[in-house]
Amino acid sequence: MSLKYTISGRLLACLDSSCWIAHAQHARHARRLPLPTHLQIRSYSHHAHNNPKTSISWAALASRSAIAVGVAAGSLQLLTDDSYDNSHGKVKATKIRTFRLAEVKQHDRTPGLLGGTSVYDITDWIEAHPGGEVILAASGGSLEPYWDIFTIHKRPDVYEILEQYKIGEIDDADLKDGRVPHDAIVDPFQHDPGRDARLVTLTPRPRNAETPELGLREFITRNELFYVRNHFWVPAVDGEQHKVTIELTDGSERKYTVKELKERFQTHKVTATLQCAGNRRKSMTEGAGPTNGLQWRAGAISTAEWEGVRLVDVLADAGLNIEELPTDAQHVHFSAMEAYGASIPIRKALDPWGDVLLAFDMNGAELPRDHGYPVRVIVPGTVAARSVKWLSHISISPDESPTQWQQRDYKSFCPSDIKNPNWQSARSIQEMPVTSAITHVEPTRGERGEVESICAEGYAYSGGGREIIRVDVSMDGGRTWHEAELLDAEAKVSGSKAWCWRHWRYKGQVPDDGKTVSEAVLVVKATDEAYNTQPQTYESIFNARGNLATAWDRAKVS
Ligand code: MTE
DSSP, X not given: OBOOOOEEEEEEEEOXXXXXXXXXXXXXHHHOOOOOOEEEEEEOOSOGGXXXXXXXXXXXXXXXXXXXXXXXXXXXXXXXXXTOOTTTOOOOOOOOEEEOHXXXXXXXXXXXXXXXXXXXXXXXXXXXXXXXXXXXXXXXXXXXXXXXXXXXXXXXXXXXXXXXXXXXXXXXXXXXXXXXXXXXXXXXXXXXXXXXXXXXXXXXXXXXXXXXXXXXXXXXXXXXXXXXXXXXXXXXXXXXXXXXXXXXXXXXXXXXXXXXXXXXXXXXXXXXXXXXXXXXXXXXXXXHOOOSSOOOOSOSEEEEEEEEEEHHHHHHHTXXXXXXXXXXXXXXXXXXXXXXXXXXXXXXXXXXXXXXXXXXXXXXXXXXXXXXXXXXXXXXXXXXXXXXXXXXXXXXXXXXXXSHHHHSSSBOOOTTOOSSOOTTTSOBOOBOOOEEEEEEEEEEEOTTSOEEEEEEEEEEEOSTTOOEEEEEEESSTTSSOEEOEEOOTTOOOOSSXXXXXXXXXXXXXXXXXXXXXXXXXXXXXXXXXXXXXXXXXXXXXXXXXXXXXXXXXXXXXX
């Protein structure tokens, strides 16, 4: 008797026997069938004489190392004794199996991925999956919500690959109007935390939200108003049990619980601004043309006092010889619990004035879940994409992180490289360039309601620990400039360099140059201690990804 498990594929390279055992046991419960005794491997070659067959007993199958099958367009079937025909190698009924939804849901690791009404077993694909084990998050549920996040999968070639892993269909009894009912599909974001309604939401799932004006005008951003940039769901973590693994280039590993990190190493506070590479992307779109990515205004930036232990101390404790670095120790990779990962150059990680932290507190409170609980990396002065949240693994490598976010995102290009930018040769963004933004304009009106003067406020920030030394504003499009007042001089900050934004304020008369008030535009630009200043236009720094949108900021006075 056949258990009706069939996988067909162009090339099945390596089988994970545990998955098949799971199948078989599963089917036994569901259908009261005897446990299969043999696995038969058969090619679907059109040439009968070229149709290799083989069979393996469960004993051999259970030793996982055993099976490496190179079957071109083959099929694999689980057979019980009475269907296994050793002399003729023929298999009786081999029809696609139907699964009840409840069965699919039981699988937390191996089979049971459902797309539309099809059921897939992607066990063998996990190793080769470019996105790593994140695919397992969909086990026992639907692929669809994940593919809404990872839209790169919505392509014919990916569907084709998936089809090779199809093992069955959902039983008609569980379908409604031919579809899996909506409430049967598990929402990957179901464990996301509640959020402050004042955040300016761009996307709810995954959560992406800007700090509102109130938060942008305060030096320290309150935790609940700190901008949120999540590529996926927020992992549900047991903070007591969670461990961070450090892996060195020789393969040696050391694991630390968060409690161990706190007890074993001296803790440090660092006040630092985090800014997304896409902050002010919307202005680039409006100023120079369409860009690809979340259309952030000026609120993908916030400042907090972070507390944690120095990465350099932990790396040294884990065995990295920081006095005499191995030559292959060039980059530090950070991997997170959902799927995210990024890296920084090792010179930043080991810089005694670099202040790179493994942080567990934010503004005196435990890290909020949205911001990386129980532990995240803080890389001051560097694009926030490298400050990996929900940190689980750190490794030292000769190369940059292979992740999408290091290799194919968070880079910038020549303004005319629109269609096919060279992702490989472009440098990943690390230290941030100087920028500024207007967050508030308050007009004072004369007797007839006309705007006479304004009070404007905003922030200015530069990466690499470079201090903001001046902010200039213009009310005539950049012909004449006035120096704004730099605020926050009294703010209490910790850290070795100028890792924080500076607020600025400007009070002045609206120029009487014959224009109507509605035409008057306030322009701002900042200069940092290296005398770097902002470019005038978005055209000159345009990149189709919309990163590093640092041109002069503008706001209508009225
Ligand atoms: N870390 C993980 N694990 N997952 C993420 O999606 N987003 C990165 C970075 N670290 C991200 C991450 C990006 S692009 C940014 S801008 C910052 O986190 C945002 O940090 P915040 O949400 O605490 O403001």
